[in-house]
Amino acid sequence: METKSRQEKKQDSTLSRHTLEDKSTINTLEILKQVLTSSRGPNGNIKMVQNVAGGHLTLSSRSGRLFEAMSFSGPVTKLVVTAIQGHLQHFQDGGNFAALLSLNLIIQSIKSGLNRKLIIEMVEEFLAMSLNYFNSGKCHVKCKVKISDxxxxxxxxxxxxxxxxxxxxxxxxxxxxxxxxxxxxxxxxxxxxxxxxxxxxxxxxxxxxxxxxxSASHKGLLIEFPELPSNHSHEIGLKKVEFNGKFGIKCIIVTVSMSGDTEALLDVHCEVDIASRVENVVIFRLKDFCRIIAQDGIGILFCQKVVHPELKQYCRDEGVKVVDRLGLQLVNKVLDVTEPM
Structure with a gap:
């Protein structure tokens, strides 16, 4: 039986010409301006952004988060949003102000009907005048903030x-x-x-x-430990060891999965008996690893990903506490507050 793929007729390439005076372009810029204006300042409104087909719902009034949640099709709008996102990546602030300033300049220059080259020269002149004023001692907009106060x-x-x-x-x-x-x-x-x-x-x-x-501020690192009862008030009972005349808790940080899943072992070749399962062999080897760290006096095992329940129970029996599913961000925090041996 012979099957043929469906073929479509080749379509000729087309070139579309859009100008700044196009009504759809101006309307898009006006709508974006209204969204940012109504979410500015302490009296701004929170925006709800969702795809027309449904899906994830975003609630925010921050310009950077709104730009990430919204999709833009117009070339002029895309150019403006890309420029503002570059501003946010560099300065980490002022995205709403920069976006509104850019949109106002574009919209008003279109409506003015003046020559574009003349408008560019005027904007550059006004920018130089503004910077000179802000850097002068006569500027009443900025104020000095004393960090010591x-x-x-x-x-x-x-x-x-x-x-x-x-x-x-x-x-x-x-x-x-x-x-x-x-x-x-x-x-x-x-x-x-x-x-x-x-x-x-x-x-x-x-x-x-x-x-x-x-809310409270704590020195150190506070980690959620679901396996510990919420009404637990006495000490957990971690093993302490002496090192350089000081007593502390030895911990080990694992950044790979300990779930026994063989898919995490990319370039490892295993030879096992036909009657054995590869997952069981991996769990057996991981149990040897847990036995070694328990003999070495480790008190806490931190794992960035998942630890198999059988390994968790084995560690409990050996007196080693297990904290898994930390994630990449929290693992880096744990590395910050621990000292390498």
């Missing part, structure tokens, strides 16, 4: 938090979060007693069904 720092943090309506921080909750941010910032400053300072030493852990008033 806690009141100034508190005002800066509150202005940032109140500009995010989805945070819903007001009154005492706003005061608490502002104080915690300042406290955490001060704790992250380098000191003579710390030899290594990490640029990303802050981790925020969110708990469901917990009020804002329960």
């Amino acid at each position: 806690l009141n100034h720092m508190s005002l800066v943090i509150k202005s940032m938090l109140t500009s995010k309506p989805s945070c819903c921080l007001y009154g005492d909750d706003l005061e608490l979060i502002s104080r915690l941010v300042i406290e955490t910032f001060l704790n992250c400053l380098p000191s003579d007693n710390i030899s290594n300072i990490y640029s990303d030493c802050l981790h925020i852990l969110c708990f469901d069904s917990q009020p804002v008033s329960a």
Whole structure:
């Protein structure tokens, strides 16, 4: 039996010409401007973004998050959004302001009917005048902030938090979060007693069904451990060892899967008996690994991915606590707070 694939007639290439004066282009820019204008500042509205066919729903008023959730088809709009995303990647802030400034310049230049070359020269001249004014001592827009003044720092943090309506921080909750941010910032400053300072030493852990008033700043690393009962109040009972005259807890960090899945072993060739299963052989070898670390005095096993239940039970019996499913981000935090042997 012979089958043939369906063939379609070759279509000729077409060239479409779009101008800035095109009504669809102007309407798209106006709509994007309205979206960003209504989500600006502390009184801005939260936007709900979802594909017309359904799927993931995004709630945000942040320009960077909105640009990631929305799709654009017009070439002019794509160019503007790409430029703003480049601004956000470089400066990490000011995306909403930069987008509105760009959209206003484009829309008003189209409506003015002036020569494009003349408009470009005027914009460059105004930009130079603005920069000179901002850098001069007569600028009343900018103000000096003293990092050593806690009141100034508190005002800066509150202005940032109140500009995010989805945070819903007001009154005492706003005061608490502002104080915690300042406290955490001060704790992250380098000191003579710390030899290594990490640029990303802050981790925020969110708990469901917990009020804002329960927020706190802790030195070290707080990790969710679902296997530990919530009403557990006494010590876990970790094995401590002596090293260089100090007692501590030895831990081991595994960045590969310990689930026994052979698909994680890409370039490994195994020779097993016909009556044996490859998964069982892998679990047996991993159990040997757990036995070795238990004999070496390891108190905690951190795994970036999944640990097989049989291996978890074996480690419990040997007095080794297991924390798995950490993820790449949290594994890096664990590496920050541990010292290599």
